[in-house]
Amino acid sequence: MSTISDVARAAGVSVATVSRALRGVSTVNPATRERVLRAATELDYVASPTAASLASGRTRVIGIVTPFLTRWFFATAISAIEKTLREYGFHALLVDLEADSALRRRELTNQMLSKRADGFITINVPLREDELALLDKLGLPVVAIGNPVAGYPLIHIDDQATVRTAVDHLVDLGHSHIGYVGAVPAEAEHRLVPWSRLTGFRAVMADHGLRVHEEWVIPCDWSAQDAARQAAALFLHDPAPTAVVAGSDEMAIGVMAAATESGHRVPEDLSVIGIDDFVLADVLRLTTVRQDVVAQGRAAATTLLHQLLSGSAEPSPALPAGMTSDGRLTLDTTLVKRRTTSRLRGTVSSHPPLLGTPADRP
Amino acid sequence: MSTISDVARAAGVSVATVSRALRGVSTVNPATRERVLRAATELDYVASPTAASLASGRTRVIGIVTPFLTRWFFATAISAIEKTLREYGFHALLVDLEADSALRRRELTNQMLSKRADGFITINVPLREDELALLDKLGLPVVAIGNPVAGYPLIHIDDQATVRTAVDHLVDLGHSHIGYVGAVPAEAEHRLVPWSRLTGFRAVMADHGLRVHEEWVIPCDWSAQDAARQAAALFLHDPAPTAVVAGSDEMAIGVMAAATESGHRVPEDLSVIGIDDFVLADVLRLTTVRQDVVAQGRAAATTLLHQLLSGSAEPSPALPAGMTSDGRLTLDTTLVKRRTTSRLRGTVSSHPPLLGTPADRP
DNA sequence: CTGTTAGCGCCTTCAG
DNA sequence: CTGAAGGCGCTAACAG
Numbered sequence: 001m002s003t004i005s006d007v008a009r010a011a012g013v014s015v016a017t018v019s020r021a022l023r024g025v026s027t028v029n030p031a032t033r034e035r036v037l038r039a040a041t042e043l044d045y046v047a048s049p050t051a052a053s054l055a056s057g058r059t060r061v062i063g064i065v066t067p068f069l070t071r072w073f074f075a076t077a078i079s080a081i082e083k084t085l086r087e088y089g090f091h092a093l094l095v096d097l098e099a100d101s102a103l104r105r106r107e108l109t110n111q112m113l114s115k116r117a118d119g120f121i122t123i124n125v126p127l128r129e130d131e132l133a134l135l136d137k138l139g140l141p142v143v144a145i146g147n148p149v150a151g152y153p154l155i156h157i158d159d160q161a162t163v164r165t166a167v168d169h170l171v172d173l174g175h176s177h178i179g180y181v182g183a184v185p186a187e188a189e190h191r192l193v194p195w196s197r198l199t200g201f202r203a204v205m206a207d208h209g210l211r212v213h214e215e216w217v218i219p220c221d222w223s224a225q226d227a228a229r230q231a232a233a234l235f236l237h238d239p240a241p242t243a244v245v246a247g248s249d250e251m252a253i254g255v256m257a258a259a260t261e262s263g264h265r266v267p268e269d270l271s272v273i274g275i276d277d278f279v280l281a282d283v284l285r286l287t288t289v290r291q292d293v294v295a296q297g298r299a300a301a302t303t304l305l306h307q308l309l310s311g312s313a314e315p316s317p318a319l320p321a322g323m324t325s326d327g328r329l330t331l332d333t334t335l336v337k338r339r340t341t342s343r344l345r346g347t348v349s350s351h352p353p354l355l356g357t358p359a360d361r362p
Numbered sequence: 363m364s365t366i367s368d369v370a371r372a373a374g375v376s377v378a379t380v381s382r383a384l385r386g387v388s389t390v391n392p393a394t395r396e397r398v399l400r401a402a403t404e405l406d407y408v409a410s411p412t413a414a415s416l417a418s419g420r421t422r423v424i425g426i427v428t429p430f431l432t433r434w435f436f437a438t439a440i441s442a443i444e445k446t447l448r449e450y451g452f453h454a455l456l457v458d459l460e461a462d463s464a465l466r467r468r469e470l471t472n473q474m475l476s477k478r479a480d481g482f483i484t485i486n487v488p489l490r491e492d493e494l495a496l497l498d499k500l501g502l503p504v505v506a507i508g509n510p511v512a513g514y515p516l517i518h519i520d521d522q523a524t525v526r527t528a529v530d531h532l533v534d535l536g537h538s539h540i541g542y543v544g545a546v547p548a549e550a551e552h553r554l555v556p557w558s559r560l561t562g563f564r565a566v567m568a569d570h571g572l573r574v575h576e577e578w579v580i581p582c583d584w585s586a587q588d589a590a591r592q593a594a595a596l597f598l599h600d601p602a603p604t605a606v607v608a609g610s611d612e613m614a615i616g617v618m619a620a621a622t623e624s625g626h627r628v629p630e631d632l633s634v635i636g637i638d639d640f641v642l643a644d645v646l647r648l649t650t651v652r653q654d655v656v657a658q659g660r661a662a663a664t665t666l667l668h669q670l671l672s673g674s675a676e677p678s679p680a681l682p683a684g685m686t687s688d689g690r691l692t693l694d695t696t697l698v699k700r701r702t703t704s705r706l707r708g709t710v711s712s713h714p715p716l717l718g719t720p721a722d723r724p
Numbered sequence: 725c726t727g728t729t730a731g732c733g734c735c736t737t738c739a740g
Numbered sequence: 741c742t743g744a745a746g747g748c749g750c751t752a753a754c755a756g
Binding site for chain 1: 748749750751752
């Protein structure tokens with residue numbers, strides 16, 4: 001592994017010049033720059049990031065703080081962030097909070113954040129007071145996705161409007177007995193996304209003059225499995241809902257499973273609509289309200305990079321279009337009609353439903 | 363941000379002693395160690411990883427080389443690796459190869475690997491000669507998951523045996539017209555996992571004295587969407603298969619979608635079995651051959667850490683149980699019977715099939 | 725435009 | 741068991 005002085009010697013210049021030439025900062029004579037570049041490639045030289053960091057005080061690393069690594073929303077956002085960061089020569093450091101189904105998670109510590117990154121992106125993580133204080137004390141730029149972090153830019157969708165789109169669609173189809181899966185307890189109010197989808201559901205139902213049957217509001221940890229388990233309760237009541245909004249596509253799949261399990265057809269007996277348009281929604285023919293998670297990840301990364309790089313010699317990305325002056329970017333969501341919703345008591349559709357066959361009863 | 367000398371001053375010792383006390387290496391007087399620890403916590407001191415790396419030559423970072431960040435297998439493995447690394451105070455650096463559906467990917471460069479990590483874990487990535495040479499030149503430990511990397515330890519499942527389990531199950535149910543989804547072209551032989559599942563399928567069929575209809579062997583980029591698209595061809599032939607093995611659960615879902623789309627019921631008209639037991643398999647009632655990806659990720663991480671830490675003062679993990687002396691660990695896979703497979707021409711099952719309702723035809 | 729020279733904060737011999 | 745001191749490889753003034 002060659003060092004900067006090897007290159008300097010080979011090119012017949014000083015290490016400072018090598019450093020400047022390789023980073024493209026300040027002005028270096030084109031001829032000498034050329035010589036340096038040639039020497040560097042010949043020696044297969046790569047500057048030590050660790051030494052560069054120590055000397056410059058910048059790591060070119062961004063910490064991604066996330067409760068989950070595998071769930072669709074989080075994995076998709078992380079992937080988009082990582083790709084964007086790399087376009088600017090930055091790297092992603094995973095700070096995995098290891099949440100177990102959104103109830104408990106590891107806490108943010110000075111240990112895990114200190115001196116490791118130039119900034120942080122949080123993905124849907126509500127911070128406690130002391131964690132927020134820690135972040136503030138670090139004095140580094142932060143951008144939040146989904147759940148807001150007080151005092152920092154936020155990239156998100158309008159959860160209430162998203163739920164409204166879902167409910168409106170069901171109402172348009174003639175439904176009035178509408179359930180909701182993905183409820184969280186009142187003390188989880190700090191988990192803003194689940195909370196505002198739930199309260200949004202209630203508000204929209206009220207706007208339509210529709211009654212919310214509390215037995216149709218189903219708590220769930222937001223996994224498909226738990227949704228399948230919990231949604232079974234939906235069919236124990238009389239009247240049962242004719243349609244349900246799920247807080248996420250994964251839960252919507254769980255609801256479809258529960259419906260089938262208890263002998264109900266989707267959408268003939270029960271319309272189901274999700275939120276996300278996750279990777280399998282198309283194949284599973286799930287009607288959903290689409291959000292663009294890749295755009296959210298990209299916007300978060302460019303926002304952070306803008307703060308970090310603007311004013312420096314390097315090219316810095318522009319702030320994402322549509323961001324307000326106080327650093328808020330709310331992305332639109334759109335209804336995607338597929339086959340899990342249908343007109344109330346509608347005739348059997350000409351398309352076969354993908355999920356949900358009634359139990360064969362004697 | 364306090365430095366090591368702040369702590370040294372506060373504790374009334376030298377920086378060397380602070381360094382030793384905090385890392386727990388060599389012998390430090392319990393009393394002075396106590397004083398150092400106290401001073402460190404009071405000052406909220408965290409050693410600069412970048413300075414420590416520069417001085418020690420070790421980064422405590424492991425690069426995870428992966429073609430995908432969001433697909434189930436990869437995300438699950440990454441999550442498991444990351445958790446294991448952190449138990450030993452190591453961090454994960456994502457090296458995303460950004461494959462576009464397994465056809466093309468970014469190449470490994472000296473730039474992205476050099477001086478950034480103490481070792482690498484590759485997840486299902488076949489290396490070209492020059493990339494392998496680069497890795498060798500780096501002289502760092504490497505562990506491969508899935509696709510082997512010549513000369514390094516390998517954690518994997520027996521793909522041929524796994525496919526055999528799937529085919530055996532279908533044969534047990536009376537099927538002989540069996541298709542396969544997930545074929546790759548002969549020139550993709552280096553992509554060992556898809557390739558050996560495909561050749562395994564052929565071999566096992568031959569063992570059963572069963573003919574493989576080439577029209578039932580469906581190529582696919584291993585995404586659910588493409589599987590749905592390609593598998594439609596399955597139903598254009600006469601005879602059509604009565605059962606199909608999919609190379610992964612995601613593709614199995616695609617096959618189910620295609621079946622439904624063309625008016626076939628699963629499992630009444632077509633049995634479908636996948637490989638993986640991915641997160642939604644249970645809820646979707648998919649019969650599959652399960653592999654434990656978390657165990658694979660964990661095994662890869664402990665293998666690497668063992669190499670890195672054994673011989674040092676730090677505690678090092680044992681090599682995973684079952685690893686051969688030449689560094690090969692083959693994990694078992696198991697059949698998980700659910701509802702997408704059934705006896706050929708069997709009576710309608712008492713359980714409702716979850717996916718797959720026949721087209722309502724006039 | 726280029727070279728010289730301090731550090732960046734820590735680890736690691738080497739003495740004591 | 742502890743302290744002193746020399747780097748690790750690079751960046752960033754500061755001269756020239």
